[in-house]
Amino acid sequence: MSQGRGFAKPFRIGLSAIALIAVGTAAVLGGGVLYGGDPPTGLVRGSEQRSSASQRPRADDQVTISVVGTNDLHGGVLPRGGGGGLALLGGYLDNLRAARSADGGAVVLVDAGDMFQGTLESSISEGATVIAAYNLLGYSAAAIGNHDFDFGPVGAAATPQTPADDPVGALKARALGARFPLLAANIIDLATNNPIAWPHVQPSVVLDSAGVKVAIIGVTTRSTLRQTIGSNTRQLRIAPLASTVASEAARLRRAGAAVVVVAAHAGGACTRFDNPIDLSSCDASSEIGEVARALPNGLVDVIVAGHTHAAMAHVIHGIPIVESFSGGMAFGRVDLTVSVRAQRVSGHHIFAPQRTCGRVDAATQQCVGSQPEDAGGTSASSYEGRQVVPHRAVSDLLTSVEREVRARKAQPLGVTLDGPIRRFGLVESALGNLFTDGMLAAVPGADVAINNTAGGLRADLAAGPLTYGRVFEMFPFDNALVEVRLTGAELRRVLMTHFATARQRNALGVSGMHAAAGCRNGRLVVEMARPSGAAITDTERLRVITTDFLALNGDGIFAPVAPAAGLVVENTGRLAREAVVDWLRDRGGRIREEQWVDTNHPRLQYPNGPLVRCGSR
Numbered sequence: 001m002s003q004g005r006g007f008a009k010p011f012r013i014g015l016s017a018i019a020l021i022a023v024g025t026a027a028v029l030g031g032g033v034l035y036g037g038d039p040p041t042g043l044v045r046g047s048e049q050r051s052s053a054s055q056r057p058r059a060d061d062q063v064t065i066s067v068v069g070t071n072d073l074h075g076g077v078l079p080r081g082g083g084g085g086l087a088l089l090g091g092y093l094d095n096l097r098a099a100r101s102a103d104g105g106a107v108v109l110v111d112a113g114d115m116f117q118g119t120l121e122s123s124i125s126e127g128a129t130v131i132a133a134y135n136l137l138g139y140s141a142a143a144i145g146n147h148d149f150d151f152g153p154v155g156a157a158a159t160p161q162t163p164a165d166d167p168v169g170a171l172k173a174r175a176l177g178a179r180f181p182l183l184a185a186n187i188i189d190l191a192t193n194n195p196i197a198w199p200h201v202q203p204s205v206v207l208d209s210a211g212v213k214v215a216i217i218g219v220t221t222r223s224t225l226r227q228t229i230g231s232n233t234r235q236l237r238i239a240p241l242a243s244t245v246a247s248e249a250a251r252l253r254r255a256g257a258a259v260v261v262v263a264a265h266a267g268g269a270c271t272r273f274d275n276p277i278d279l280s281s282c283d284a285s286s287e288i289g290e291v292a293r294a295l296p297n298g299l300v301d302v303i304v305a306g307h308t309h310a311a312m313a314h315v316i317h318g319i320p321i322v323e324s325f326s327g328g329m330a331f332g333r334v335d336l337t338v339s340v341r342a343q344r345v346s347g348h349h350i351f352a353p354q355r356t357c358g359r360v361d362a363a364t365q366q367c368v369g370s371q372p373e374d375a376g377g378t379s380a381s382s383y384e385g386r387q388v389v390p391h392r393a394v395s396d397l398l399t400s401v402e403r404e405v406r407a408r409k410a411q412p413l414g415v416t417l418d419g420p421i422r423r424f425g426l427v428e429s430a431l432g433n434l435f436t437d438g439m440l441a442a443v444p445g446a447d448v449a450i451n452n453t454a455g456g457l458r459a460d461l462a463a464g465p466l467t468y469g470r471v472f473e474m475f476p477f478d479n480a481l482v483e484v485r486l487t488g489a490e491l492r493r494v495l496m497t498h499f500a501t502a503r504q505r506n507a508l509g510v511s512g513m514h515a516a517a518g519c520r521n522g523r524l525v526v527e528m529a530r531p532s533g534a535a536i537t538d539t540e541r542l543r544v545i546t547t548d549f550l551a552l553n554g555d556g557i558f559a560p561v562a563p564a565a566g567l568v569v570e571n572t573g574r575l576a577r578e579a580v581v582d583w584l585r586d587r588g589g590r591i592r593e594e595q596w597v598d599t600n601h602p603r604l605q606y607p608n609g610p611l612v613r614c615g616s617r
Contacts (some may be wrong), residue, residue: 073130082358092395109118137179145307148225152169231552242291245262270282334351357388360379429506434596449511451576484546523615
């Protein structure tokens, strides 16, 4: 099924249904325009907006500001396994807002980016579904993440096809539809050398929350431009996070901000959450930890982090940092105690990541997944002393969207998996090999296919009949399938860099070749051969199939041989995902994981483990 010129996105529904449902329930948050037109009600582009709540502070002058953080939704608007989804998140927020309303405090709801790309429910509207739901949930602000650039221009093409195409048109459209600002303090427009200043996109915003001036700054990871489609972001650069935050926070403090929150699409990873000051389970080299340690004491009160799809609920350099996995399955929370008269934070309470559960085990209060209401030993989830009831308006919105995509997701491909086909956990990636086999088969006469298994493939394929929806969840990106020309020597340099830097064996998927790393006279060497066993020589000219994301220096895989703008590509006119779907459909029948794993002769052979080291280095 060729996608034709422009690498058309698989399909798009109109936004009218989403807009109508959202507008019909807009009274929940006080109305306002959802799509296009004038700035959302209450949003002052300069930097300040009023809170939707106007509670009076308690008599003792101390109020609680609950900062709630989400991150890396990646289109995960619907529940999975009895938990997650934005309607259920809305139920938790309703309970927390009721608690803050009762004690005179307020809730500040912040997202740390990567909101849109990842599911059909979101991709069909280029993220408008997410924005409509976030409007209903009452978000205060959201940072822009690397994958928020993925949709490219508005409409069918994922990358600009004519000079008139705006390479960030879809993201700008989402910003116009939001009743909250998108924040991007360190995304710099090369034409002005200033932070991007699109409608409803700004470096920071100041809220009046329960009489407290709360400032929110948005920043994104230093790797943003390497982790989205390069042709959509050539007009941008990323400024250093720490210095950007420090400068903007100091400006906001001088303007009277009592609380400074940073929404950072940059993160870390911890595995224990019982003691916020114990960092022994955390990644000591994390990007967000580096940022926090570089900030002056007392300048920032909370960081809502993201990007790594891991979790944090820890204090680094005096700053509470929360991050809550990915896919809309959890949220983070920090309660700040603030003096309204002094406009100063006097304390904080950091919470472990909170999973959003439909039902819980009555004894342990742990999520139990999808269980009927009469299941023994389970009960409805509760939060802040009340039963959690999914947010009705968000449920109505998402029910309509789900109806639109149900048939497409369920479309059978005529293939049945005898067992799961996994990305990781084996001597090589069975799923990575399968995907690159499909890529190579799509271009007759090509020699080699390369794809990034780690980062590119987002889900395993489960046993049973294979549907389009499951392949989409595996590879949700609208990346074009392209051809580049490399010599054998250039391909060897690419693989040598991979072997020397990869932190896991199966980070890269290849087809049409085998490569073995080894050490000779203290130096790394890589031997390459075709599946027939014939050696690939340095002088050969090879037709290499990959994605436009990788060819344009995404993830740095081709960086050893590519110019700064990326490799010269020949467009195949197809999306990588759709090419693999067609290949699977043509193949048909039953398949199993063992067909793509050879434990005795893997496609990429490491002498011991990843990070091949030779000699004394």
